[in-house]
Amino acid sequence: MLKKVCLNLAFLALMVMVAQLALSLAAQKAQAFERTPQKPAIVLAAFGTTEVGAVGSILNIRDKVAAAFPDHDVHLAFTSNIIRSIWHERDSDRAFKKENPGIPKEIYGIGNALTVLAGIQEEGARLVLVQSLHVTDGEEYQDLARLVSALSGYETVKPVLKPFPWIGIGKPALGLKDGEKGNIDRAVQALAPLAERAKNSSAALVLMGHGNEHMTQKVFGRLEKALREAYGPQVYVGTVEAVPGPEEVAAAIKASNDAPSKVLLAPLMIVAGDHARNDMAGDEPDSWVSIMKAAGLESECFLEGLGSNDSWASIYVEHLQALAPTVQAK
Numbered sequence: 001m002l003k004k005v006c007l008n009l010a011f012l013a014l015m016v017m018v019a020q021l022a023l024s025l026a027a028q029k030a031q032a033f034e035r036t037p038q039k040p041a042i043v044l045a046a047f048g049t050t051e052v053g054a055v056g057s058i059l060n061i062r063d064k065v066a067a068a069f070p071d072h073d074v075h076l077a078f079t080s081n082i083i084r085s086i087w088h089e090r091d092s093d094r095a096f097k098k099e100n101p102g103i104p105k106e107i108y109g110i111g112n113a114l115t116v117l118a119g120i121q122e123e124g125a126r127l128v129l130v131q132s133l134h135v136t137d138g139e140e141y142q143d144l145a146r147l148v149s150a151l152s153g154y155e156t157v158k159p160v161l162k163p164f165p166w167i168g169i170g171k172p173a174l175g176l177k178d179g180e181k182g183n184i185d186r187a188v189q190a191l192a193p194l195a196e197r198a199k200n201s202s203a204a205l206v207l208m209g210h211g212n213e214h215m216t217q218k219v220f221g222r223l224e225k226a227l228r229e230a231y232g233p234q235v236y237v238g239t240v241e242a243v244p245g246p247e248e249v250a251a252a253i254k255a256s257n258d259a260p261s262k263v264l265l266a267p268l269m270i271v272a273g274d275h276a277r278n279d280m281a282g283d284e285p286d287s288w289v290s291i292m293k294a295a296g297l298e299s300e301c302f303l304e305g306l307g308s309n310d311s312w313a314s315i316y317v318e319h320l321q322a323l324a325p326t327v328q329a330k
Helices: 002-033 052-068 081-090 094-099 113-122 139-152 181-190 192-200 219-231 246-255 274-280 288-294 310-328
Strands: 041-046 073-078 128-132 167-170 203-209 235-239 262-267 298-301
Touching: 041 052, 041 113, 052 073, 052 310, 073 081, 073 113, 113 128, 113 139, 128 139, 128 310, 139 167, 167 310, 181 192, 181 219, 181 310, 192 203, 192 219, 192 262, 203 219, 203 246, 203 274, 203 288, 219 235, 235 246, 246 288, 262 274, 262 288, 274 288, 288 298
Parallel strands: 041 073, 041 128, 128 167, 203 235, 203 262, 262 298
Antiparallel strands: none
8 A cells, every 4th residue: 555655656746747847848938939029020230320311311221121011120230330339429428419319219229230139039039030231242241141140050959949040131232242133133223213313414323332352242343234234324333442443433434435524423322421421522632523523524422322212222121021931931
């Protein structure tokens, strides 16, 4: 009898242990997957800008994405350390805030992509779409893609605790590597208003991209070719940190058939920030305006970033729409 009682007690103890283990696993699963809110999230990662007047271009993209994905939490991230630190300092500058009431609180506390993703994960594992707001597959995009790849591949002993089970990154505007035809064609469509504006002014359209000194980016040449096929020969794409630079662009315009005497300068960048206002439109002798003037070309500067162009902003929406099914299928 005593032996039977002992066996029953041992069995009961075993069942209690099994129940405790099940509850523990359930709690871990709840901690990983069932914390609120559980809405899927989107992180829009841009280089960023310190120019107050240029912030609106990034916010316009955010608003378009939020409208297209109403069931997602939409976050912003800036990849530039310097730009983020400047905004963080401005957060304690009462005079600056008073002078610039339209700047959202999110910009003052802007984080990098890793910081934003960590905050999202802290609320529970969920679908996360990271969308690059870069124009090309350059240094900034590649660093961001490596971060997302590393987080996606981060495994835990217990699979249920994997911090990022569903995460992926959307392509830059012009696609990967040296650009992809469909993406380039879409960009050409979005740039139609600038081409029309230049044509109406009998001016050459000169787009200023960023470029990388240490990376060959043939995508700018491919974009220029596609733009010329669509809008005529007087379209040029130059770069700030690669070739062709403004000197080469000015020389090409002067050497062209029926060379115009005017140029419309516009940034091939999400924002009309420091590069646009200083490198392109500044008073220094090495600015694009000054170099065009020295070549005998009259210049008009279009100081508006691509992000303010609704058609260009829609490119990022389309990239996210293409990305979502691939991440959800994981």
